Amino acid sequence: xxxxxxxxxxxxxxxxxxxxxxxxxxxxxxxxxxxxxxxxxxxxxxxxxxxxxxxxxxxxxxxxxxxxxxxxxxxxxxxxxxxxxxxxxxxxxxxxxxxxxxxxx
Amino acid sequence: xxxxxxxxxxxxxxxxxxxxxxxxxxxxxxxxxxxxxxxxxxxxxxxxxxxxxxxxxxxxxxxxxxxxxxxxxxxxxxxxxxxxxxxxxxxxxxxxxxxxxxxxxxxxxxxxxxxxxxxxxxxxxxxxxxxxxxxxxxxxxxxxxxxxxxxxxxxxxxxxxxxxxxxxxxxxxxxxxxxxxxxxxxxxxxxxxxxxxxxxxxxxxxxxxxxxxxxxxxxxxxxxxxx
Numbered sequence: 001x002x003x004x005x006x007x008x009x010x011x012x013x014x015x016x017x018x019x020x021x022x023x024x025x026x027x028x029x030x031x032x033x034x035x036x037x038x039x040x041x042x043x044x045x046x047x048x049x050x051x052x053x054x055x056x057x058x059x060x061x062x063x064x065x066x067x068x069x070x071x072x073x074x075x076x077x078x079x080x081x082x083x084x085x086x087x088x089x090x091x092x093x094x095x096x097x098x099x100x101x102x103x104x105x
Numbered sequence: 106x107x108x109x110x111x112x113x114x115x116x117x118x119x120x121x122x123x124x125x126x127x128x129x130x131x132x133x134x135x136x137x138x139x140x141x142x143x144x145x146x147x148x149x150x151x152x153x154x155x156x157x158x159x160x161x162x163x164x165x166x167x168x169x170x171x172x173x174x175x176x177x178x179x180x181x182x183x184x185x186x187x188x189x190x191x192x193x194x195x196x197x198x199x200x201x202x203x204x205x206x207x208x209x210x211x212x213x214x215x216x217x218x219x220x221x222x223x224x225x226x227x228x229x230x231x232x233x234x235x236x237x238x239x240x241x242x243x244x245x246x247x248x249x250x251x252x253x254x255x256x257x258x259x260x261x262x263x264x265x266x267x268x269x270x271x272x273x274x275x276x277x278x279x280x281x282x283x284x285x286x287x288x289x290x291x292x293x294x295x296x297x298x299x300x301x302x303x304x305x306x307x308x309x310x311x312x313x314x315x316x317x318x319x320x321x322x323x324x325x326x327x328x329x330x331x332x
Contacts, residue, residue, distance in 0.1 A: 033303035036312050052243075055309075060247075061143055061269050062309035064240035068232070069307060080242055080253045088243070 023074065023099050030069050031091075034062055047092025054089070063088060076101040112172045112179075113195050115188045120179045124169040125153065126200070127160035133329050134165040136202035136220070138193055138211035141233065142271050144306045145175060148208060150313045151305050158322035164329060167200040171214075182265060182272040186230075186280035189214045204329050209306060212286040221291045221332050223325055226304055230284030234258075237268035244269075258282070295324055 028042040035042075035057065052063050067078050078101070087097045108126055111119035128134075139145045139152055156166040170177050171192050173184035193214045197205060205222035207215045212227035238254050245252045260266055261278035273281075288294060297304045300317040 030307075033307045034309050036308055036310065053247075057309040059309065060240040060244040061236075063243055064236045065307055067239060068236050080239075083239070083243060083246065085246060 019102060020099055023102055024095060026073050027070070027091075027095055027098055030066060030073065033069070034058070034066050045091045047090060047095070049091040050089065051091060051094060052088035053085070070098060074098060074102055076104075110169055110196065110199050112169065112177075113188065113192050114172055114179065115183060115185060120172045120177065122170040122172060122179075123176045124167055124196075124200075125156070126165070126167045127156055128165050128167070128200075129160075131163060131165045133163070133204065134167070134200060134202045135159060135222075135325065135329065136193070136197050136200055136205045137166060137168045138171075138205065138207045138214050139168060139175075140209035140211050140228070140306070141174065141213075142210075142237070143269060144209050144228075147306050147308055147311050150311055151318055152208065154313055154315075154318035155322045155325070158318060159326055162322070162326045164326060167196070167202065169196045169200075180272070182274045184274065185276045186213065186284055190216050194219060204325075204332070206325065207286070213281075213284045215286070215292065217287075217289055223293045223295055223328070224286055225295045225321060226297045226306075227286035227294065229286070230281035234261075234268075234278070234281050237271070240269045241267075293328060295321065299324065 028039060028045060031037070031045070032039050032042045035055070052058055067083070070076070071078055076098070082097070087093045106125060106127065108124050109121050110124045112122040114120050137152060137156070140148060152168060156168065159166050171189050172179040173181035193205070194216060196202070197220055202220055205215060205220045207213070207222070207224045207227065209226055209228045210230070210233050212224035213230055215222065215224065238257055241257065242252050242254070257266060261273065262275060265272065265274040266278060267273070300320045302314060302317055305312050305314060305317065
């Protein structure tokens, strides 16, 4: 079983529907702040919406800032080992990662 | 509006650096120390916008380049936080500044004996380095190179390190690891939530926000008149 599938299952088990929505809301708000978008534009994001490697303005420095902001707003710590291309590539990947971190506390 | 000023160098000589200024010889004169590195670019337009508004309300403002930063031709690798702190004090004298504003990591360059002033959303050196190290780790991974914060930090402390295109010398790296703005009575801390909206330093591309620059200028101008 992949890590991603396991974490999604964990989320279901813990019945964190509400916190899942909250993480989704926070993440969209941060991306809106980074890209200078309105939240109604980020509301259109789906799991497949491309991020790092798809948006030219989203370079490594902007992604680093985004992750630091994510740490501050969700009270999580992101380790070097957590960062990989898959997690940063799509909105769905980043959301799953953030949700997992929130559950791990 | 654009001038030059002699910025001190670590070896005791000076380097001719650029300064953006609104100088009409008025009595209230604000020296602005921009953030270090990338955020200086991201926030430049916002900073100049704040200067324009302060000019309209009768305040002179000065935004000097420090050696190794912005348009400076001096190599960044030879610069240090302590020399930049000396430069800020020299700039204060040079421009006859009555007040000083440190923006984000620019707050790290303010000394306790500087003029009365402000810091806007001060960032610690550790936080600044963390972001830059993370950016480097992300970029390296794209090329299949695995790096860690710990290993890069060790390299930075010993021989300096290039982070997100900035050649940071070992002295500056070590200084940044522990640098932090310490609250002081003569310096008002302005947090982002007082401006409304998210900090513009988060933006992937430089941006401005009329509402935020207006609010920051208003906060500064009202305090400058009474302190």
